[in-house]
Amino acid sequence: MTTSTPAGQSTVSLRDPAQLIAATPCLLGFRPTDSLVVIAHRPPTGSRIGVVLRGDLPPPRYRKQLARSLVAPLLADQALGVTQLVVCAQRKAQAQAGGKPIHSGLVKAVSEVLANAGIPTKHALWVPEIRAGARYRCYQDPTCTGRLPDPATTVAATVMASTGQVTFGSRAEMGRLLDPVDAATLTRRGELLDEWSDSLVTEDSGRVLERDRREVVAALAQSRTGKLRLTDEQAVRLAWALSDRRIRDDCLGLALPAGERRAHDAERLWLELVRGIPAPERAEAACLLGFSAYLRGEGAFAGMALDNALDAYPAHVLAAMLAESIRLGVPPDRLTRLVPTGGPPDWLTGTTPGGSG
Template structure:
């Protein structure tokens, strides 16, 4: 799993985060803080994992974050050879590696051969291994240590008390207990409903069209369906029924609507952007393939703009799985996979052809209006 990190910049005396808009900068003063902060950088707690943080040049700003399952011993060299070339570009000069899982013994932390293999592989690509760290698990009091210095060790602080936790929580991010728990958020709410809607769309692929309607009329109907979906979200009306779902599936297929939906992701960290992410998540769970691909594309793009690499990767993979021929989803997944800076993707939507969805920001909490996303008691957006 490759994901852009919620930015780091390392300096003497600590590691300073350079996070997306809406999240305060913070300084991590030691390896324990760095390890304990990983769940808030990934969006979930990694276990039995290798996490590589790529350092950009000039300086030691972190570029890419790469997480992978720990391999069996016979596949360690193969995994190193597969992962390290991702950092072999003009932007990176090395990585910090964190290995999560296993138990230390009298000789030091486990996975020593793998750490050595990573260092050899990096050297072949003229990359440095800045730090090699290990922890048994990312929990308060868990042991951690360095591979190079036996005196570099200790126990982890409570991850919830790190400066990164405070910054990301203030910005509305939620951490899942595992990657599997995060992935489960994208699963269909009701497989039976998905099957019914697939049948309805097969028998009537253009449910917004009626005899005598012009293309403009149909486009207006599509815009109305999207607007109604947002209003239902604000009222907390729950998932769409079958008729609403199939009309929304058709509405999302119009290119001007797609451009308007993509435009909702920029700028990130607005109340409307968060609300849109809720709508896209709902539709990912409510629409059958291939129609689900459009909602998953919007969810992935919105998450990517907000710096949520793990969710972005899962959503874009969901989109390509739903519709392998979806060109925009393929291109965006490829950009994510090589760690493209989200700032370079802000112009993805063609605003010259986008329609006006007529959406105003949701009311602020306590304003007396309809409930906005900031008023939920459950996890915001369901997937940070």
């Protein structure tokens, strides 16, 4: 499953099926296809959206396995119930046959497993695709049907537009944000990283730490201008700086307050490094990117970034812990405990020696 919008990040109502389905791309960050989307009903009344989960439609023999994977994140979210949404085109012959929409067996299996965990299915919906005018149907009530409004006109779309967030046409399109730069650039920078690490063997560790801190602060200042174009030497020095766990852990604080300009500026830098640094060094930037994205409600993208980190360095402890937390639906506010100071230290804000001031 892909955990997306964490609880409390959306103002969309659960009462209107058409509006809820149309808002789903905004809740996930991309337009789902061939998917099961499970939307939690949040305490105390169950009238607001909690955590949102998405998975690929499984073969029949894996339905129960998929359903069981939903239980932990929904319990962690204290879900009072769920709405299930199947997004999948229905063949003409199936549509003419009438009866329930396709994948009713999946909906039944998920409902049974969740009911055994004390989580009822409040509503189960099917739609062939999420676009204006598409007709949705309900699994429990054949008279429950209607057509979708334009997804771009939903409350969720308006909120996302006001905050500068983007809804992608597909999950694959979102994932392409992490695609690496050209192979020649990665090869050059890999060779420079080898040379750089050899040259630092005899340097004073205190001087190296201060220099690495200044490198990070300077790159963040460049990111704030919106004109972030790193040279090979800059990218290598930043990769080396983030390999120092003290600096990497301090940079977690840049994700707070979540979604504000400082966090976005930092994410822009982390993304540039994820794309422009070879493995295994890119794992640190990918981990920081995933942490920041999850805290601001971009669970799907956060999961992709953390998968990228683990692909670059499978033994990365922090990335593995964060990825498991997302899989289990741990609320973002609990993960902020990784930043005991509640934000970045003074050196990252340029207010102490070693910063930019």
